[in-house]
Amino acid sequence: MEDAEAVNLAADWADISQGLRKDLGHQLHSQWIKPIQIGGIDKDTGTLDLFLPTEFSANWVNDRFHDRLQLAWKIARSEVRKVRVQVHPGRRQIHELRLDGGRRAANDGGDTSAIAVAAGTIGDAGFTSSVGLDPSLTFAAFVTGEANVLAKNAAERMAATEQPQFSPLYLKAATGQGKTHLLHAIGHAYLSAHPRARIFYCSAERFMVEFVQALKQNQMIEFKARLRSFDLLLVDDIQFIIGKASAQEELLYTIDALLAEGKRLVFAADRAPQALDGVEPRLLSRLSMGLVADIQAADIELRRKILESKLTRFAPLDVPGDVVDFLARTITRNVRELVGGLNKLIAYAQLTGQEVSLQLAEEQLTDILSANRRRITIDEIQRTVCQFYRIDRSEMSSKRRARAVVRPRQVAMYLAKVLTPRSYPEIGRKFGGRDHSTVIHAVRLIEDLRQRDADMDGDVRSLLRQLES
Numbered sequence: 145m146e147d148a149e150a151v152n153l154a155a156d157w158a159d160i161s162q163g164l165r166k167d168l169g170h171q172l173h174s175q176w177i178k179p180i181q182i183g184g185i186d187k188d189t190g191t192l193d194l195f196l197p198t199e200f201s202a203n204w205v206n207d208r209f210h211d212r213l214q215l216a217w218k219i220a221r222s223e224v225r226k227v228r229v230q231v232h233p234g235r236r237q238i239h240e241l242r243l244d245g246g247r248r249a250a251n252d253g254g255d256t257s258a259i260a261v262a263a264g265t266i267g268d269a270g271f272t273s274s275v276g277l278d279p280s281l282t283f284a285a286f287v288t289g290e291a292n293v294l295a296k297n298a299a300e301r302m303a304a305t306e307q308p309q310f311s312p313l314y315l316k317a318a319t320g321q322g323k324t325h326l327l328h329a330i331g332h333a334y335l336s337a338h339p340r341a342r343i344f345y346c347s348a349e350r351f352m353v354e355f356v357q358a359l360k361q362n363q364m365i366e367f368k369a370r371l372r373s374f375d376l377l378l379v380d381d382i383q384f385i386i387g388k389a390s391a392q393e394e395l396l397y398t399i400d401a402l403l404a405e406g407k408r409l410v411f412a413a414d415r416a417p418q419a420l421d422g423v424e425p426r427l428l429s430r431l432s433m434g435l436v437a438d439i440q441a442a443d444i445e446l447r448r449k450i451l452e453s454k455l456t457r458f459a460p461l462d463v464p465g466d467v468v469d470f471l472a473r474t475i476t477r478n479v480r481e482l483v484g485g486l487n488k489l490i491a492y493a494q495l496t497g498q499e500v501s502l503q504l505a506e507e508q509l510t511d512i513l514s515a516n517r518r519r520i521t522i523d524e525i526q527r528t529v530c531q532f533y534r535i536d537r538s539e540m541s542s543k544r545r546a547r548a549v550v551r552p553r554q555v556a557m558y559l560a561k562v563l564t565p566r567s568y569p570e571i572g573r574k575f576g577g578r579d580h581s582t583v584i585h586a587v588r589l590i591e592d593l594r595q596r597d598a599d600m601d602g603d604v605r606s607l608l609r610q611l612e613s
């Protein structure tokens with residue numbers, strides 16, 4: 145690579161990396177993005193190589209950040225058409241373990257060819273991606289508990305032979321709680337029941353990129369025709385469609401066309417359809433006209449079951465019960481971190497020949513553990529809300545029914561439900577011994593107000609920022 149070219153790439157990378165730091169936060173960024181080294185751009189194929197020091201980290205980054213990295217690079221440098229994440233050539237001999245199987249994008253040459261062929265690609269129309277269903281993300285590998293059973297059942301219906309009573313299915317959950325897993329599982333199950341089916345899985349980000357490329361290359365007719373030829377369309381991270389009017393319109397027409405033919409559609413997002421700012425109302429109504437299924441944060445029982453299931457399926461070495469219990473109790477934020485923590489611990493133990501123990505977990509998972517240890521308390525929430533609305537702290541428990549104190553109290557109850565693992569009765573007790581139905585009412589009311597009242601939404605956002613910082 146020429147020196148000047150290397151300097152330019154380094155400058156672009158500095159910008160991209162900084163942007164990702166803002167999006168992902170310090171911990172994820174320093175663990176996975178910072179170690180990336182930039183290779184050169186292959187002028188013929190437009191492929192940019194990104195190198196990571198180990199197989200494990202290359203797989204991880206590829207799983208989680210490939211699309212974002214590729215999109216960012218495509219925006220930064222028009223000559224980049226594809227980003228390839230791989231282990232640094234000098235490090236290939238390092239063997240690391242992946243508990244969750246090889247989750248690779250199809251365009252990286254992963255072993256998804258059978259699926260890709262059966263599922264079809266948008267290909268010629270400028271849609272360069274082929275379907276990349278991860279073989280490990282199946283219904284059988286999806287562990288259920290109270291938090292996700294509704295979503296899992298709905299997903300199974302979507303894949304069943306008989307026509308589901310609803311479409312689209314819209315899966316809603318915070319990050320790392322299994323949306324993508326269920327999308328892939330639907331794809332696999334549908335494909336095994338209909339081996340000739342045409343399935344397309346993509347993220348909304350990728351949909352946008354392909355849409356813009358098709359526009360630029362005057363290939364919209366082919367793009368539309370191919371998009372509408374799928375029997376099952378799975379669109380992940382639909383929140384990223386926000387604000388792009390023309391792409392939204394195309395998606396809207398595609399949804400209408402597919403629904404009219406009884407085809408199946410599944411969307412996943414980190415928020416409810418009504419909370420997708422900047423999405424035009426007609427698209428919003430399509431997204432929410434079927435079934436919106438929520439995946440709640442995994443509770444301790446489910447977290448333990450997930451770890452045990454991963455260990456039964458893939459564990460190459462013994463992980464003592466007290467370590468499983470410790471991880472399930474401590475890594476509460478999301479399942480991705482939970483499984484990632486277990487993966488990391490086992491990989492480290494394997495590479496160094498040590499036994500997995502509580503001490504090793506404490507030593508090796510410091511970042512994940514400390515990020516998960518920060519717990520917001522109901523007292524903290526009440527204090528912050530009272531300061532914000534300038535009311536006396538005693539009003540949180542008082543019986544006063546003046547609107548000036550009732551609304552802040554309801555906001556505090558809502559935040560307690562969102563930010564703490566406390567149950568409705570526990571929250572009620574902290575608010576002057578109120579009944580759990582009062583708390584449920586408050587939570588629903590504030591959820592509803594946030595959608596209808598921009599001021600209320602602004603207040604809650606600002607409180608969330610203060611409490612989560």
Ligand SMILES: Nc1ncnc2c1ncn2[C@@H]1O[C@H](COP(=O)(O)OP(=O)(O)OP(=O)(O)O)[C@@H](O)[C@H]1O
Nearest residue numbers: 285286287318319320321322323324325450479480
């Ligand atoms: N119920 C579950 N059973 C087994 N594995 C799970 C479950 N939920 C999540 N996982 C695993 O956790 C990891 C993260 O899940 P996934 O990628 O589906 O999250 P997501 O909700 O799509 O997150 P994001 O919004 O950040 O994309 C994956 O490895 C997935 O297999």
